[in-house]
Amino acid sequence: MRRIGAASAVIAIAVITSGCAVAPAAGPMNLGGPDEWETCMSSGGEKVTFGDVFSIPGTAPAKLTALRLAEPQGLSLEASYILPPDDGYIGAAGYPPKIKTWDQREEVAGALIEPGGEQSFALVVAPTGDGTHTADGFIVTYEIDGKTYENQNFVAFEVQKNCNE
Numbered sequence: 549m550r551r552i553g554a555a556s557a558v559i560a561i562a563v564i565t566s567g568c569a570v571a572p573a574a575g576p577m578n579l580g581g582p583d584e585w586e587t588c589m590s591s592g593g594e595k596v597t598f599g600d601v602f603s604i605p606g607t608a609p610a611k612l613t614a615l616r617l618a619e620p621q622g623l624s625l626e627a628s629y630i631l632p633p634d635d636g637y638i639g640a641a642g643y644p645p646k647i648k649t650w651d652q653r654e655e656v657a658g659a660l661i662e663p664g665g666e667q668s669f670a671l672v673v674a675p676t677g678d679g680t681h682t683a684d685g686f687i688v689t690y691e692i693d694g695k696t697y698e699n700q701n702f703v704a705f706e707v708q709k710n711c712n713e
Contacts, residue, residue, distance in 0.1 A: 572698040573697055575698070576605050578602060579601075580600040580701040585704070595674045596707055597641045597672055599669055599670045603667065608693050622677055622678075623682065624675075625671060625672070628669065628686075631650065631653040633667065643672055649668075656688070685700055
């Protein structure tokens with residue numbers, strides 16, 4: 549049997565306990581569509597809303613724990629909600645969006661989502677500073693049956709003074 553020296557044992561323990569965590573796996577959530585695309589919202593510095601649809605397949609509910617922007621540059625996530633879809637999804641809109649279900653919104657963190665049925669995420673973002681205001685979509689973290697998952701949508705967000713230029 550091979551002996552491990554004290555220095556090797558300390559290094560092994562340091563590596564194991566250094567906080568190197570394994571990222572959560574992509575889970576079963578159906579989030580948006582399979583294609584990558586971009587959307588732009590014109591803003592003179594005001595908050596805007598982006599959204600995407602999702603559903604939870606299977607038989608177990610999902611507890612949403614967090615939502616964050618993916619690779620944001622010059623964008624701040626002000627709030628994130630879930631709500632019933634309003635004839636589709638928000639896509640890109642002003643803030644607050646002019647949709648029938650806005651009064652039914654619920655904070656993402658802590659929301660319990662039953663399987664089946666489509667719902668929408670609504671992200672309220674604000675441009676910060678000068679220059680580029682983008683994010684490569686968003687990442688949602690959730691738990692099903694005690695296991696943690698993360699899913700990212702495929703929509704890149706952009707906020708400009710005039711998206712038509």
